[in-house]
Structures are given as structure tokens and as C-alpha cells.
Amino acid sequence: MRVSPKIINFLIYGLGQSINLLSPLIVMPFLIRICKEDGLGKIGISFSICLILNCIIDYSSYLNGTKNIAVNKKDNSFLRKSITDIYTYKFLLFLVIIILFTIITLSIPSIHEKKLLLLSTPILLSQLLNPNWVLQGLENFKLITILNIISKTIYITLVFLFIKNREDYIWANFYLGISGVLVYFGAFLYLVKKFKLNYTYQNVENGLHIIKTDFNICISEFCLSIYQYFPIIIIGYFTGNASAGIYRIIEQIFSIFRTFIFMFFNFSYPTVCYDVEKNLKKGLKVWKLYHLANFTIIIFGCILVYFFSDYILTFFHVATKDKQILTNLLRIAILVPVLLVISQALRQLMFALNLSSSYTKIIYFSCILSVILLSAFVYLYGLKGSFIAMILVELIVISLYSLVLSKKDIC
Numbered sequence: 485m486r487v488s489p490k491i492i493n494f495l496i497y498g499l500g501q502s503i504n505l506l507s508p509l510i511v512m513p514f515l516i517r518i519c520k521e522d523g524l525g526k527i528g529i530s531f532s533i534c535l536i537l538n539c540i541i542d543y544s545s546y547l548n549g550t551k552n553i554a555v556n557k558k559d560n561s562f563l564r565k566s567i568t569d570i571y572t573y574k575f576l577l578f579l580v581i582i583i584l585f586t587i588i589t590l591s592i593p594s595i596h597e598k599k600l601l602l603l604s605t606p607i608l609l610s611q612l613l614n615p616n617w618v619l620q621g622l623e624n625f626k627l628i629t630i631l632n633i634i635s636k637t638i639y640i641t642l643v644f645l646f647i648k649n650r651e652d653y654i655w656a657n658f659y660l661g662i663s664g665v666l667v668y669f670g671a672f673l674y675l676v677k678k679f680k681l682n683y684t685y686q687n688v689e690n691g692l693h694i695i696k697t698d699f700n701i702c703i704s705e706f707c708l709s710i711y712q713y714f715p716i717i718i719i720g721y722f723t724g725n726a727s728a729g730i731y732r733i734i735e736q737i738f739s740i741f742r743t744f745i746f747m748f749f750n751f752s753y754p755t756v757c758y759d760v761e762k763n764l765k766k767g768l769k770v771w772k773l774y775h776l777a778n779f780t781i782i783i784f785g786c787i788l789v790y791f792f793s794d795y796i797l798t799f800f801h802v803a804t805k806d807k808q809i810l811t812n813l814l815r816i817a818i819l820v821p822v823l824l825v826i827s828q829a830l831r832q833l834m835f836a837l838n839l840s841s842s843y844t845k846i847i848y849f850s851c852i853l854s855v856i857l858l859s860a861f862v863y864l865y866g867l868k869g870s871f872i873a874m875i876l877v878e879l880i881v882i883s884l885y886s887l888v889l890s891k892k893d894i895c
Contacts, residue, residue, distance in 0.1 A: 493625045494751055500629025501747040503636040505740050511643050512736055513800050515656060516729075523653035525728030528735075529720045530600050531657050532713040534607040537585065539709035541577050541608060544698035545570050545617040546750075547705070547835055553621025554754035555761055564679045565690075567618055571672075572683060573691030578612045600654040606661025610635075613668035615675055620750055631667050638663035704844035707851030711877065712742075715858055715870045722862050731867055733800050734810065734817050737789065741782055741821030748778040749828050753835075760836040767836065775829035782825045786818040817871045823878035830885035842888045850881050 515524055549570050556562045582605060589601045619628045642659035646652070675681060695702075716735065720728035752774040760767030789796060793811045834843040854877045861869030 493623060496629050497625035497751050498747065500625070500632040501743065503633050504743050504747075507636045507640055508736050508739075509799075510640055511656075512733070514644065515647070515653070516733070516800060518647055519650050519653040519656075520726075521729030522725040523650060523729070524732050525716075525720055525725035525730075526597055526600060527653055527656045528716050528732035529725070529728055530597060530604045531607070531660075532716050533601070534604050534657065534661075535713045536706070536709045537581055537608055538611040539706050540581060540702065541574055541611050542617070542705070543573065543577060543695065544701045544705070545574060546620075547701060548698055550617050550621040550754060551757045551835065553618060554623070554758050557622055560679070564681060567675060567679055568681050568683060568687050569690040569694060570617075571681075572687040573695050574612055576688070576691060577695075578608060582608060597654075600657070603654055604657035604661065606658055606665050608661070610661050610664030610668055613665060613672045615668065615671045616750075618675060621754055623754055625751070627671070631671055635663045635667040638666065700844045701840055704840075704847040707847045710851050711854040714855065715862075715874065718855075718858050718862050719867065719870055722859075723866060727867060730810065731870065733797075734814050734867075734871075736800075737796060737814060738817045738821050741785060741818075742824060744785075745778065745782065745821065745825050745828050748774065749832055753832055756832060757836050771829070771833055771836070775825070775832075778829070779825050782821055786822055789818050790815055813867055813871065816868065816875075820871065820874050820878065823875065823882065827878055827882050827885065830882065830889065833889060834885060837889075837892065839888060839892075846881060846884045846888070849884075850877055853877060853880065 512524070515527065519527070549566065552566055553563060556566075585605065585608075586602065589595055589598055595601070616628055616631075619625070639660050642663065643656060646659070647655060716728050716731055719731045752771070756767055756771045756774070758767075759770050793814045794807065797807050797810050797814070831843070834840070854873065857873035857876060858870055861873040863869075865872070
């Protein structure tokens, strides 16, 4: 019996992404034991800041860039121009961000973790070089898998070899970033050779034009990243680094589901866009099949976490006195990925149907609402409030997506 190429691609892609799920499970218990909860909280806060900045560097590459490459993947001339233009504007944005980030970090006295923040900047360079937005459009999941496995293996090795003392927490993000830089630089050179990329001043003009044209999409994705990665910053501000570290433990558990959800999103996005573009009815059928499977897997996983939460927290070396509190928090938190899998499925459809204008308005609103609710609920209810706020925001986002799509007779 012949196995579908889509299934083979998914299995290959899933293999590579699995290390994104496993690497935190390997590294985090080690970091908690060496650096303690406050060190883990500091690592998590600086990492979240980098992820938010990465969203600006990516701009629209993972949405419009990937979509356009998927639709025109047989046109080498288009691919050469598109890849070159997008890498050009990503480089320009990287330069602006790294200069401003360095100046702000060094010049503001109230920022205490200057070394940690500056040593985290290789994460930004790694994201600049990361070619996955190209490879996803080309559906070259084998190469994505190879790159991911190599970079995460280097990261895990560096952490276990060189983080020995509590003060070494400042190097954790550096090792993550530098491992990506080493691997993705080689991949970037591969793209240069394969597509004969040649950078000229015209690419700068084209890149600036894309920045102007896709500004609303970038802002919407930036707002989305604020919603996803800002909670730990708010928690650290209101309740301290130790509480941020505890949040990071719970977040890491449900972020395993989030990683899987985005893996499904990235894997299915080129196919859904292509099929919707060519045949709406077929595209919608493919979209439903992908995300129904995703939803089933996430529900099953969340049920397991609910019933085995005590054992899971023991794995992370959580102190006995905190375990019951964290168990209750974790059981609330796993509602987030259940709602996230629905909102991401609808988000993907919004882009496939070219409803980016409505999408950006929803994201602007939800970002503002998220910051307000998170700040208020964390201030009033501590860690528990952060997860309640996330659940409320996800419910509102799902409702708004559904309202827009219902007008298109989709949902």
C-alpha cells in the first residue's frame, strides 16, 4: 500500500518538531536544579522579550512570504526575487532592533539584568537567518527537520556542559541563540547557492516596499506575540522572578501543546493556502481534516495532563509544598491549548481567504484587551489570574473570528 506523500512529510516534520517539545523537557529540570526558580524566571522573561522582537524581524515572512512561495513554488524567477527581497528587509529590521535594544538596555538604570539581555541577542540573529519560512512554502520538511534536530542538539549539549553554577543562568539564552546561528547560517548559504541569490540596491527598495505594504500584518503579528509572550513579563513585574519561574514551569507544560498546534499550523498552511486558492471547496475540506485531527490529539493530551499532573510536576523538581497549588493551576492552564487549537485553525482560514484586514482589527483589539486583563487579574489574583485572563481572551478571539467567517458562509 502506497503511503501518501502528505503523511510522510508530516511524519518527517513532526520528527523535527518533536525536539522542540523534548528539548525544554530535558533542559528545564536541569536549569531549575542549578539556577532555581528565580534564575529560571529571569531566563524566561528575557527569552520572551526576544520572542516578541523576533516577531518584528520575521515581519510578514511566515505569512505572506510562505503563502506566496507555496503558490508560486514552480516559478524559480519569482522565488529568487521573493527570497532575496524578504531577507533584505529582515536584515534591515534586525539592524534597527539590535541597535535600539542595546542602547535601551545599557542606558536605562532600572534594567538590572543587562548581561542576560545582551547575551540573549543571538536569538535575534538566529531568527534572522532561519530559513524555515522558505522551506515551509516549498514543503521541504526534511531539511527543516534536519536543521531543527542539529540546532537543538547543540543547545542541549552546551547547557549541560557549561551551566554549572546558579550564576550561569545568564548564558542559557546565549547557548540557545548561538546554536541556531551556527546551523541556520549554513542553511542560508545553501539557499544562496540553490536559488543563485544576488543582492542589489533594488532588493533594498523592494524590501522597504514590502515593509510598507505589510505593515498592518506585521503589527497584528506583533500584537499576537505580545499576547503569547507578555504574561511572564507582567508576572515578573507584579510578583517577582521566583513567581515568573513557577509560571515558566506551567507555561512550558502547556506550551508543549502550543508548539504542537503551531507545528500543525505551519505544516498545513502552505497546502491549505494552495488548495483554497485553486479550489475553495477542496481547500475547506483539507482545512477541516487537518484541524479536526489536531483538535483530537490536543484534547487527548490535555486529559492525560489533567489526570497525571502530580507526576508531571515531580519531573520538574517542584517542591512538595508548592505541588498542590501548581497542580490546581496546571489544570486550569490546560484549557488554554484547547481553545488555542480552535483559534489557530480559524486564524489560518482568515489568511487563506485573504481576510487579513479583519484579522488585524481583531488582533489589535485582543492585544489591548489581553494586556489590560492580564495586568488586572495578575495584580488581583496572582498566577491564577494570568491563566483566567488567557482563557477569556481566547474565547473572545474565537468568537470574533467566527463572526467574520460566518459572513462568508464559512463558519
